[in-house]
Amino acid sequence: MELTPAQQLAMHKSMVRIRLFEEAAGKLMETGQMPGFLHLYVGQEAVAVGVCEALRVDDYITSTHRGHGHLVAKGGDLAKMMAELMGKATGYCGGKGGSMHINDLSLGMLGANGIVGAGVPIAVGAGFRNKYLGSDQVAVAFFGDASTNIGAFHEAANMACALHLPVVFVCEHNMYGEYTPTEKAMAIADVVDRAAGYGMPGVIVDGMDVLAVHEATLEAVARARRGEGPALVEAKTYRFYNHHGIQTLGVKYRPDAEVIAWKERDPIFTFEDRLVEGGVASRDQIEEQWAQVRADIAAAIEFAENSPYPEPSALLAGVYTAGGAK
Amino acid sequence: MSDRTLTYGQAFSEAIRLEMEADPNVFIAGEDVGAHGGVFHTFDGVQSEFGERRAVDTPISEQAIIGLGVGAAVTGLRPIVDLMFMDFSLVAADQIVNQAAKLKYMFGGEAKLPMVITTHGGAGLSAAAQHSQSLEALFCHIPGLQVVFPSNAYDVKGLMASAILEDNPVLFVLHKRMLGLKGPVPEGRYTVPLGQAMVTREGSDVTVVSWGRTHNEALAAAETLAGEGVQVEVIDLRTLSPLDTATVVASVKKTNRVVVAHEAVRFGGFGAEVAAQIQEEAFDYLDAPVGRVGAPFSPVPFTPALENLYVPDAARIAESVRAALARPLLG
Amino acid sequence: MGSVGIIVNPWAGKDVRRLHAPVGHTPDTAKIGIVRRVILGALDVGAERVHVARDVGRIAERAAKAIDRAVLVDGPGTGSALDTRRAAAQMAELGCAAVAVLGGDGTSRDVTMGWRDAPIIPISTGTNNVFPGFVDGSSAGTAAGLVASGAVALADAGRRAKLLTADIALPGGDRIQDIALVDMALIAEQGTGARAVVRSDLIRLVVAALAVPASTGLSAIAGRTSPVAADEEGGVVVRLGGEGRRVRVPIVPGSFDVLPIASIDRLADGGSITVEGPGVLAYDGERDRVLPAGSTATITVARTGPFVIDVARTLRAAADHHLFDVAPGDSTAATRTEAHHGH
Numbered sequence A: 001m002e003l004t005p006a007q008q009l010a011m012h013k014s015m016v017r018i019r020l021f022e023e024a025a026g027k028l029m030e031t032g033q034m035p036g037f038l039h040l041y042v043g044q045e046a047v048a049v050g051v052c053e054a055l056r057v058d059d060y061i062t063s064t065h066r067g068h069g070h071l072v073a074k075g076g077d078l079a080k081m082m083a084e085l086m087g088k089a090t091g092y093c094g095g096k097g098g099s100m101h102i103n104d105l106s107l108g109m110l111g112a113n114g115i116v117g118a119g120v121p122i123a124v125g126a127g128f129r130n131k132y133l134g135s136d137q138v139a140v141a142f143f144g145d146a147s148t149n150i151g152a153f154h155e156a157a158n159m160a161c162a163l164h165l166p167v168v169f170v171c172e173h174n175m176y177g178e179y180t181p182t183e184k185a186m187a188i189a190d191v192v193d194r195a196a197g198y199g200m201p202g203v204i205v206d207g208m209d210v211l212a213v214h215e216a217t218l219e220a221v222a223r224a225r226r227g228e229g230p231a232l233v234e235a236k237t238y239r240f241y242n243h244h245g246i247q248t249l250g251v252k253y254r255p256d257a258e259v260i261a262w263k264e265r266d267p268i269f270t271f272e273d274r275l276v277e278g279g280v281a282s283r284d285q286i287e288e289q290w291a292q293v294r295a296d297i298a299a300a301i302e303f304a305e306n307s308p309y310p311e312p313s314a315l316l317a318g319v320y321t322a323g324g325a326k
Numbered sequence B: 001m002s003d004r005t006l007t008y009g010q011a012f013s014e015a016i017r018l019e020m021e022a023d024p025n026v027f028i029a030g031e032d033v034g035a036h037g038g039v040f041h042t043f044d045g046v047q048s049e050f051g052e053r054r055a056v057d058t059p060i061s062e063q064a065i066i067g068l069g070v071g072a073a074v075t076g077l078r079p080i081v082d083l084m085f086m087d088f089s090l091v092a093a094d095q096i097v098n099q100a101a102k103l104k105y106m107f108g109g110e111a112k113l114p115m116v117i118t119t120h121g122g123a124g125l126s127a128a129a130q131h132s133q134s135l136e137a138l139f140c141h142i143p144g145l146q147v148v149f150p151s152n153a154y155d156v157k158g159l160m161a162s163a164i165l166e167d168n169p170v171l172f173v174l175h176k177r178m179l180g181l182k183g184p185v186p187e188g189r190y191t192v193p194l195g196q197a198m199v200t201r202e203g204s205d206v207t208v209v210s211w212g213r214t215h216n217e218a219l220a221a222a223e224t225l226a227g228e229g230v231q232v233e234v235i236d237l238r239t240l241s242p243l244d245t246a247t248v249v250a251s252v253k254k255t256n257r258v259v260v261a262h263e264a265v266r267f268g269g270f271g272a273e274v275a276a277q278i279q280e281e282a283f284d285y286l287d288a289p290v291g292r293v294g295a296p297f298s299p300v301p302f303t304p305a306l307e308n309l310y311v312p313d314a315a316r317i318a319e320s321v322r323a324a325l326a327r328p329l330l331g
Numbered sequence C: 001m002g003s004v005g006i007i008v009n010p011w012a013g014k015d016v017r018r019l020h021a022p023v024g025h026t027p028d029t030a031k032i033g034i035v036r037r038v039i040l041g042a043l044d045v046g047a048e049r050v051h052v053a054r055d056v057g058r059i060a061e062r063a064a065k066a067i068d069r070a071v072l073v074d075g076p077g078t079g080s081a082l083d084t085r086r087a088a089a090q091m092a093e094l095g096c097a098a099v100a101v102l103g104g105d106g107t108s109r110d111v112t113m114g115w116r117d118a119p120i121i122p123i124s125t126g127t128n129n130v131f132p133g134f135v136d137g138s139s140a141g142t143a144a145g146l147v148a149s150g151a152v153a154l155a156d157a158g159r160r161a162k163l164l165t166a167d168i169a170l171p172g173g174d175r176i177q178d179i180a181l182v183d184m185a186l187i188a189e190q191g192t193g194a195r196a197v198v199r200s201d202l203i204r205l206v207v208a209a210l211a212v213p214a215s216t217g218l219s220a221i222a223g224r225t226s227p228v229a230a231d232e233e234g235g236v237v238v239r240l241g242g243e244g245r246r247v248r249v250p251i252v253p254g255s256f257d258v259l260p261i262a263s264i265d266r267l268a269d270g271g272s273i274t275v276e277g278p279g280v281l282a283y284d285g286e287r288d289r290v291l292p293a294g295s296t297a298t299i300t301v302a303r304t305g306p307f308v309i310d311v312a313r314t315l316r317a318a319a320d321h322h323l324f325d326v327a328p329g330d331s332t333a334a335t336r337t338e339a340h341h342g343h
């Protein structure tokens, strides 16, 4: 539970990696160099990092349409991510998946997802596998607040509890689903009120505080590893940009004042203040981390830009596992 | 025809607004269709004109959205329920296929289900495998559903009006890549009947049957082929189910050659049904096998480099037409 | 006639403790019910108006629905303690004669920070609280209403609580003052993390104004060794460590740790003790303030806290004075006080 200064700096760096990766991707999209939809994770970095820091490499996660942050936090390769977002052959999915299907099976990251709620039952399956094999690995399902209104979430939550599986449900409550305030889409304010209905503990944490998220998840994961069943962690957070793309202010569905107030609680900057106040790191060390990540991002973009698009022959490859029965 | 033009998307919302004005029991419900006017803005202005009671923003709950339509329709309202992307219809598949489509029949024909399920299909936006599909064949396979897939603004408005006035469930598909396409659209209410195909270009050498965005590619192909001295007759099915076989067969009897083109995966696509109908009704008139153009047998790829190869276009249709014209091979 | 205020901490009973201990979850429905009963109870005995502070959980909004004389008070809506503090200050400005506070120890502390002299009825909606108790909403509302309407004088309704004050001197020369209502503790951790104190081996010292044996948490360390009740003056300082006396204490509900006690000292009313960083200061059971190396905190106990309205005592006073009786021929009393559905 006691995080070493090195661990805390690693968490900081991971958050900065997400921030700068997303901002770079957003700019590339704006200038027409990146195709498709881009749901940016900026503002929510403390959740992915706080959670993934509580996991082992061999634990599984499932993600959402807003999935880049989860992959970065699980240890994803920025160059392969950037190449995928640009549709290049060297990307994580060979250019076939893009932002919404980015994944890294070797890191236990079972994919972003284009279908709201669909990753949640898949995490239950991974949790089932862990229990079935007698492993102490856990599975974490990330999902948004508005995703808890879809049947898949409810079926998955109930099944994980009924079968007593090592699954941790992580809800990123950013108060909106696309352009609809979640308070208009559900009559309760907190997703944890749903957890009780399935028979699992549910806890609210400050999703702008990486240490708080980490500590709560650590305990939820420890319970799951010990065979004590699922739990739900609800992180109250905020997306700084629009549902997709990089517009921040001036959208009609959420007040600018609200956006500004949340930005004042920036999860990276507030963490930096604490690192400095607590004597864990100096401002110079923090600046150095930003500089390193900036260089990593520049290298990732260069790698992606210099990578080829997939060959036409790639189109039909990968529909089935090679060697399987036809 | 009117010289006023609207986009494909505007024609859609105009039809909805006019029918909502005419009938207080018509309402819309779906994700972000109200305050936001739909993520593709195809419901723009509906909530500002009719208020939150008749333009309902729902939770992200596709199954319940369609269920809401079924329940409201069978009890006397005329719902228009939206599934943002056609891919999400699969999340609601039970309510569409097992409930909406079958209720009337299972109830001995007594129930009336005046509901329209609207959705946005098709590829071309680098939206990848779960946001780009053309799944119309799945729903055409289901007795009890009617499936509409228009190719231009005029038809969008007229067909949508018919769909709303229809007493049975209609799945109404808009192609996302055509939303900004402009065309002449008269003001005021009018209908285009469901179940009627339209010959959109007359020709004598070969028929191309198509719908949706691919129909417009077929027109482009016809133009190219005209330059090669080939007169292509183009048919826009507009409604896929019920299928207007008569119009297709009449054309094939005239041209003796036919290509069916669609954006969906070719294997098991709705083109296969059209081809089968043609050979059943007009086998003796055919000088060549029925040509089929469709997407390759893979999910829709993300990268434009592959998506551009994947989506059937005018060139591929023209190629298939030339192959049909090259028959018989011996002789 | 005066008005009543209500402040709700929407996230009480939903924090990380549920992962560490077998404690339940307090859903919004329970809180909405309490708030609504407080409103109706207060109006029934003559409160003129009930001001309910809006909260990010929309509990106030849902509870006050369709009650004409329940007025929502807007706040910053940050979802943090700031909302509670701001609401308390607003209740002071609105001249509320009694404020029902739903939450835990920390919620009452936040109200005190916003309004030092707040006349409060603390109602527990959380886990292992010492300051607020489990109070029925209708009775709490009645007590608040009796005070607000002037039927029971404030002096007869309760008394002022004790307050712990920490005067912190940071190495750079900056000074900060913090307060607590139950206890202040020095924890050998670096950060505030998820705030709850769950590791007993890291507790170095506890200063308790309320040392309650029948409680769970930091106060219980002092409570099980040297109890100090709410109506006793002063507090107690317990230092942990050493090889001497050992006691069993439930730091987390349901788990009973053995803690080494190094020393126990009574702290007289107005007395103080100074502790040194590094460490984290926990206030009322939650890690709150990082105390860097080289800083000191001087902790004082005195009866300078908020005024606590004792529900049982207030209702007893009202009963003794026949305040619940209906005058013969009073036709307005023939009906029940219920929500007015004003739509």
Ligand SMILES: Cc1ncc(C[n+]2csc(CCOP(=O)(O)OP(=O)(O)O)c2C)c(N)n1
Binding pocket: A065, A066, A114, A115, A116, A117, A143, A144, A145, A146, A147, A148, A172, A174, A176, A177, A178, A243, B031, B060, B062, B084, B088, B091
């Ligand atoms: C089944 C399904 N319905 C609708 C959508 C369209 N959609 C994509 S993201 C989204 C909002 C999700 O909100 P939330 O779960 O709160 O996540 P957030 O975007 O806020 O991170 C919606 C409606 C979808 N992708 N899948």
Ligand SMILES: [Mg+2]
Binding pocket: A144, A145, A146, A172, A173, A174, A175, A176, A177, A178
């Ligand atoms: Mg959300």
